[in-house]
Amino acid sequence: MDDELPCIIKVFLHRAGGNISEQRYQCFVGGVFSFALPVLALLPAAAVAAQFSFGVVPQQSASELAYLWTPMLSYLGEKISLKLEFRTAKDIPTFEQRLAAGEYDFAYMNPYHYVVFHDLAGYRALAKEKGQKLVGIIVVHKSSRYNEIVELNGAEVALPGPRAFGASILPLAVLKTRGILVKPRYVSSHESVYLSVAKGFFPAGGGIARTFENSEPSVREQLRVLWRTPGYTPHAIAAHPRVPKEIARTLQKALTTLDQEPRGSGLLRAIGFQGLVAARDKDYDDIRALDFRTLERILPK
Numbered sequence: 502m503d504d505e506l507p508c509i510i511k512v513f514l515h516r517a518g519g520n521i522s523e524q525r526y527q528c529f530v531g532g533v534f535s536f537a538l539p540v541l542a543l544l545p546a547a548a549v550a551a552q553f554s555f556g557v558v559p560q561q562s563a564s565e566l567a568y569l570w571t572p573m574l575s576y577l578g579e580k581i582s583l584k585l586e587f588r589t590a591k592d593i594p595t596f597e598q599r600l601a602a603g604e605y606d607f608a609y610m611n612p613y614h615y616v617v618f619h620d621l622a623g624y625r626a627l628a629k630e631k632g633q634k635l636v637g638i639i640v641v642h643k644s645s646r647y648n649e650i651v652e653l654n655g656a657e658v659a660l661p662g663p664r665a666f667g668a669s670i671l672p673l674a675v676l677k678t679r680g681i682l683v684k685p686r687y688v689s690s691h692e693s694v695y696l697s698v699a700k701g702f703f704p705a706g707g708g709i710a711r712t713f714e715n716s717e718p719s720v721r722e723q724l725r726v727l728w729r730t731p732g733y734t735p736h737a738i739a740a741h742p743r744v745p746k747e748i749a750r751t752l753q754k755a756l757t758t759l760d761q762e763p764r765g766s767g768l769l770r771a772i773g774f775q776g777l778v779a780a781r782d783k784d785y786d787d788i789r790a791l792d793f794r795t796l797e798r799i800l801p802k
Contacts, residue, residue: 552584553744556605558614558736559589559596560661560668560691560712573768577759581751592689593662600624606744607752611635612788613666615737619782623742626784627753631760631776634732636710637671640698640724647704650728651681658683659694659706666788667709668694671730674791692716699723715773734784738777753779 555574557566566589574585588605590596599605600618608624612635618624639658641647653676660669668691676683683705688697694706695713699720705727713721738756740749759765760776769776 551748552586553606553748554588554604555585556588556590556596556599556608556610558608558610559591559593559689560665560709561715562690562692563589563591565692569772573759573772576764576768577752577755581755583748583752593665597664603741603743606741607738608741609736609738611664611666611736612734612785613664613670615739616785616788617664619739619785624737624739625742625749626737626739626780626782627749628738628756628777629780629784630735630774631778633711633735633775635667635735636732637667637675637730638708638710638713638726639672639705639728640695640708640713641705641727642698642701643723643725645704645725645727647727650676651679653683653705653727654681656683656704657686659688659697659703660685661689661691661694661707662687665691665707667730667733668707668712671733672707672728675730695720695724711773734787737780737785 555570557570559566561569567587571587574587577583578585585607590599596610597614597618600608600610600614601621603622607627610618610624615624615626619626639650639653647653658672660672663669663685669685669687673683673685686703688694688706691708691712694708695716697703698706710729713724713726740752756777757779759769766776
């Protein structure tokens with residue numbers, strides 16, 4: 502008779518005996534999953550939202566980037582029923598390795614990285630900062646004796662990393678065309694550049710206008726901008742080709758309309774943006790027009 506009872510009833514009848522046999526346990530598990538699967542199918546999409554990684558170039562410390570970016574990514578995820586997981590790397594070379602391997606589903610990267618990893622890993626541009634150009638800067642201590650960029654010839658200059666476009670590549674390339682040769686010293690992030698110059702470890706350092714303006718006031722107030730580069734297309738938010746195009750388009754629309762609502766506008770200002778606009782691959786042709794072979798000779802291997 503016991504064998505004729507429905508599976509779930511057998512479990513409850515034998516529960517009083519202390520142990521459930523392996524056969525009955527398997528029966529129980531199978532019964533529970535048979536019951537649960539239809540229920541899961543009825544859950545709203547947000548309850549089983551897809552998860553995507555969002556890598557951010559490490560221009561600042563990981564903790565600072567997480568503090569700035571996580572609220573915006575969480576808000577975007579709520580709007581489009583996706584989970585966007587903040588990620589970064591300990592330094593720019595590590596970030597580059599992860600881009601090359603396609604580890605990030607979405608990524609915020611400098612324009613040089615975009616051109617390189619569009620070709621290498623297939624990343625597609627979605628958005629860029631509205632109404633802005635990427636401008637590299639050289640900063641010195643407020644009390645520095647340097648007043649002209651030519652005076653830095655032969656000096657050590659702190660830079661974030663060999664492939665930091667606005668903060669390293671542009672300044673080195675432009676300075677070389679003017680016959681000004683400096684000694685690059687790489688310190689991992691923009692934040693570290695500003696701090697090392699403020700503390701007097703190096704006479705000058707390279708960064709970009711946005712990260713300088715967003716740096717700690719106690720550090721920024723000790724520095725002054727000595728020189729600025731010409732402007733180029735700014736950083737890209739890009740999608741890896743494995744991300745479905747419909748999801749990428751949905752995120753693009755959410756990004757480019759954030760500034761149209763109070764909460765979204767506030768989250769953008771927190772990371773130093775006024776807004777975002779749709780980006781296309783051809784927007785980065787000004788970067789492609791640069792002589793990359795010359796740049797590679799400037800930079801250390």
